Amino acid sequence: MNWLFVWALVMGFVSLIAAYYVVRAKDFVYASSALAVLGSIVAADLAILGFGIISAFLVIVYVGAAVMFIIITLSLLGLREEERRNSGRGVIVALLVAALWSGVALSAGIYGLYVEPQPVSMTTTVGGLLSRYSLVVALIVIAQAATLVEAISVARRGRGN
Amino acid sequence: MTVAYPVNLAVVAFGIVVMAMGAYGLTYSRNLVRQLLSVEVAFNGLLMMLLPLLSMNTSSATYFGVVVISVVSAEIIVVVAVLVSYYRTSRSMSSDKLEEVPE
Numbered sequence: 001m002n003w004l005f006v007w008a009l010v011m012g013f014v015s016l017i018a019a020y021y022v023v024r025a026k027d028f029v030y031a032s033s034a035l036a037v038l039g040s041i042v043a044a045d046l047a048i049l050g051f052g053i054i055s056a057f058l059v060i061v062y063v064g065a066a067v068m069f070i071i072i073t074l075s076l077l078g079l080r081e082e083e084r085r086n087s088g089r090g091v092i093v094a095l096l097v098a099a100l101w102s103g104v105a106l107s108a109g110i111y112g113l114y115v116e117p118q119p120v121s122m123t124t125t126v127g128g129l130l131s132r133y134s135l136v137v138a139l140i141v142i143a144q145a146a147t148l149v150e151a152i153s154v155a156r157r158g159r160g161n
Numbered sequence: 162m163t164v165a166y167p168v169n170l171a172v173v174a175f176g177i178v179v180m181a182m183g184a185y186g187l188t189y190s191r192n193l194v195r196q197l198l199s200v201e202v203a204f205n206g207l208l209m210m211l212l213p214l215l216s217m218n219t220s221s222a223t224y225f226g227v228v229v230i231s232v233v234s235a236e237i238i239v240v241v242a243v244l245v246s247y248y249r250t251s252r253s254m255s256s257d258k259l260e261e262v263p264e
Contacts, residue, residue, distance in 0.1 A: 012175030023186035054226035090189025098181035117216035147235040151242035
């Protein structure tokens with residue numbers, strides 16, 4: 001029995017439950033906490049596949065910083081308001097998206113589905129990023145710094161209102 | 162006959178469903194916070210779907226993942242800052258009132 005496949009199925013079902021909770025939970029703090037769970041489950045799925053570095057990066061940068069930022073902000077704001085919902089339109093769009101991406105996965109990625117991913121070492125990844133993609137890394141660092149300044153200035157603009 | 166690697170197949174299938182759920186949340190609610198959270202659900206689904214499809218070249222998939230996660234984390238911080246500013250101005254998170262916000 002392929003235990004990796006069983007674990008992928010278990011993680012997949014848990015990710016569906018977490019995604020449903022993010023979309024439907026009335027309290028936004030609980031919904032964003034479920035988003036942190038979803039991010040961790042996706043990281044576990046990627047680790048099962050052999051993408052260990054992306055898995056660690058997802059937990060540290062995405063769940064540990066970005067999603068925690070959402071949770072803390074929503075907790076401090078204390079939002080309590082009714083939502084206007086239109087489930088019919090949502091179901092149609094969800095079906096369209098699922099059909100579209102199933103087509104993409106079956107056509108563009110058909111060869112990738114047959115290959116077992118090979119683990120990549122940290123040395124190879126960092127070496128490749130710093131040699132072949134150094135310009136991309138520089139752009140990301142500049143963009144992150146600009147984002148930080150922009151976020152602070154936008155958040156301070158509303159003070160006093 | 163060649164058989165698809167089952168773990169890849171399972172993760173891609175669940176990724177498509179998670180992304181569809183994100184699209185559902187994005188369109189069914191008019192609340193900006195719900196829409197942000199739904200976009201993040203769709204992003205997680207996309208990551209689950211695309212990385213197994215790139216498994217022929219794992220190092221390229223790793224570079225792709227690192228860049229995408231960095232960009233999405235920066236995007237979250239900017240969007241949350243904009244939402245906080247909007248909430249302080251209008252005392253609401255409904256996207257219906259976006260046109261009424263004074264400059």
